[in-house]
Amino acid sequence: MSKSKKKLRVIPLGGLQEIGKNITAFEYGDDIVVVDCGLSFPEDEMLGIDLVIPDVTYLVKNKEKVRAIVLTHGHEDHIGALPYVLRELNVPVYGTKLTIGLIKCKLEEHSLLDTTDLRTVCAGQTIDLGAFKVEFIHNTHSIADSVSLAIHTPLGVIVHTGDFKIDYTPIQGETMDLARFAELGKKGVLLLMCDSTNIENEGYTMSERTVGETFNEIFADCKGRILVATFASNVHRVQQVINSAVKYGRKVTVIGRSMVNVVNVAIELGYLIIPEGVLVDMENMDKIPPDKLVIITTGSQGETMSALTRITFGEHKKVEIYPGDLVIISASPIPGNEKLISRVVNELFKKGAKVVYEALADIHVSGHACQEEIKLIHNLVKPKFFMPVHGEHRHLRQHTDLAIKMGMPSENVFILENGKVLELTHDSAKINGSVTAGRVLVDGLGVGDVGNVVLRDRRHLSQDGLIVVVITIEGDTGNVVAGPDIISRGFVYVRESEDLMDQIKEIAKQAVNKSAGKSRGDWSIRKSAIREDLKDCIYQKTKRKPMILPIIMEI
């Protein structure tokens, strides 16, 4: 194939039609560059699942083409799948200093640090990856050291915003490098891929700095101990808590595994500036008077195993809640977590604490751009083609509507699904074909060994429990020599439902006898006859459908 005929292929393997597990492959000829490698958290119906990671079959099949994984920032939905993907695809990983710092912790836990080729880059830098040149552009987001990317290809430039907001008064470092976006736009951009998370919100996202002002107001008035729960990765938020603590003469203790990890990495790399003597170990915390102490901790989402939840419910080994404590939950509920957070807030109030949360004060701002910021990016970049990323279908759709309203021809905007291929030349784009994509479920040590059938069984078991019917049969004669025994779990209180259980046993006996003729040689027919009989009778009596598990032992 002559070079002029080569196509550029953009292949999202995660992050489209969903929030989370962001990962996209850029392919040109014999070169593939992967941007981000995130995980997502299980949906409610994925019972017992710990994590969800993208299916990277396509990358593994094209292993020899993959030049690198390039990361935009250190959030779990952009880096969390690395320990799993790197096992199958050992390629260099590029990211900025803090991003790489956070990945090191993660890879160490998975014993992968020694075998991974981590490469630190700076915003402004451009790296060569086969046919691609990838340029890192400073942006602002709810984690420090976040970047957008300009991917220079033989057919044109792709601008990928990554996650971003436009914060004109960031806590640390520069504002977003809008000038570079403008410059690229002026020279001509083939494709824009832009964050859609907050597309439903009009106006602008407030600056991170506004949260610090609220902290100062709250700290100024507070006579007791202060606990602040927030996202561990939000180093700027943590910095602002520390600033307020210093301003009002308080010491700071950091609690919660991931908070301690991130704070240590951030201090080491210079992203968190803490004056000498302000930090106090958990062990020495009790020596500080309550009105001179701030505890920074995890658990802003009410996660059951988090430090704040354990502290709140009296399950933490070192810290408990006293009347007069002030607890600030500096976060928005991620959809699905509302009730968990409510539970913690209610318990804190019961223990006599004062609680400040989003409903009551401005103690959180989003890390994602709202409509006016997104419009600014479109206006500066002026892409030929546009593909919204990072969002459910409704976000992607509203983002393309916005692009069209701003003047893009509707045939130049593309809503993709994971696995679909956007094929580009220097002056055309179309959705053409697809590759394997999807989700891989992680449960304990198992990666991918739980799928739809297993989940369906878990759901069934969770709804009405289980009834096991066991009989022992003489193989030669087909005669039942023991049973049927009935064992149930998660069905009813057996002791208080003796009548019902006796009836079920009786039905099982009849079903076993009735099925006798059907059985010779093929237990599965006999089992399914028993199952059907029992199912109908139990449903009539209880309007429930427990899982029925007939077991035939042969002697």
Next chain:
Amino acid sequence: MSKSKKKLRVIPLGGLQEIGKNITAFEYGDDIVVVDCGLSFPEDEMLGIDLVIPDVTYLVKNKEKVRAIVLTHGHEDHIGALPYVLRELNVPVYGTKLTIGLIKCKLEEHSLLDTTDLRTVCAGQTIDLGAFKVEFIHNTHSIADSVSLAIHTPLGVIVHTGDFKIDYTPIQGETMDLARFAELGKKGVLLLMCDSTNIENEGYTMSERTVGETFNEIFADCKGRILVATFASNVHRVQQVINSAVKYGRKVTVIGRSMVNVVNVAIELGYLIIPEGVLVDMENMDKIPPDKLVIITTGSQGETMSALTRITFGEHKKVEIYPGDLVIISASPIPGNEKLISRVVNELFKKGAKVVYEALADIHVSGHACQEEIKLIHNLVKPKFFMPVHGEHRHLRQHTDLAIKMGMPSENVFILENGKVLELTHDSAKINGSVTAGRVLVDGLGVGDVGNVVLRDRRHLSQDGLIVVVITIEGDTGNVVAGPDIISRGFVYVRESEDLMDQIKEIAKQAVNKSAGKSRGDWSIRKSAIREDLKDCIYQKTKRKPMILPIIMEI
């Protein structure tokens, strides 16, 4: 006991420290009056549970004292437990016309209509119930015909707001009877019990009428079919959809069992005014051009079995979504339902519909009072004692804070829990003692036969599934004559995990052999030895903890 020494006892049996299942008993001497009789929906961890109803043991024990159940309005969290409670406590039920109309449907479904003594009252009316006189006071809420109560007792007046908002421009009927609240306040009120649902929100709740204005704007612009999903019980909302439909020359079809029920009751009783010829049967709907049709339906919470969800996912027998349809979801997500609603919205967008929901337009207002409205009630009623109702702990706490800020002595405000007793004389109040209270879980036909142990088993099964180990043993010798057989459900894909299952079988064999000595006569010891051995090995290999169910058959 002389009359002068009798105490007045207020006993919440539901609705405190929670949202839902509102029910309160008022007791004086030999008389008990019950206010409301609601249900709540199961928490996430109550797997397989359909409904939660209050534990009314105390009322059943004092059956002969209970004069009546008095209802404030027809929402499920105020009337939903009636069919269950009436079976144990057959007393007269009082409510306004629409409330009684809605209860009739419900009791008919439970075959309880003929045996229940339903009595319709009007706002303004007072009824004698033993020592109590209960006065019905018109208020405004998100359902028509809602009332507050003044309960006149020998020791003073109790004002119970029920659910309310202050809507100065209601869709139908009068504004809330604030004058009566003022009059009662002037004469002296012993105790105020006030709705706390929206205590976290500053300002005022907008009038229901503002939603109608948004409907008009949306209808004016729309060229295609319109579907509106809202709460079936919100008759005023339905009226406003119909008003907009009439204004823009559209016919209306009503879909969804509960929506059809409520609309029929509301038309019959005069709460819904629909001009002749506007309603069209579902059967004849297809004859109407899309731009002349509005469908009103249930499913505003994304409930999986609701009409809108089934229509959206192509599972409804008569209606499907076409490109160009406009779907209005006229509701706020109830906490916990956010993801269900998102799922429906995403699918609607995918099918090419336009979707208007709360994030995008003002198509919903709350039915509950915000801070300024609540302050007005406190100001008019000027109670001696105050007890916030209808709320989680955080709401109750913030409501008492507000009362204290408005001048009440802190010793006169009481946060109760369900089952606690507030004991009052004409000039004192204290929390004194408690009665049985709690929640009863309804699962299918079973009421109360599922409790903590059963739920714990369901949770266990839902997380990592189940492994059954069966052996058949010769009773005389204790020898294993068949098995161990291993059956798993909800654990792993068995076919793709043959190695693991073989290992587990091997471990089971060893465990069975190892436990042989321990068994004679007591299978439970042998079973628990097998369970422990398997549990440890499986956790080491998989980091999972399936339920392990050893079964020993004896021949």
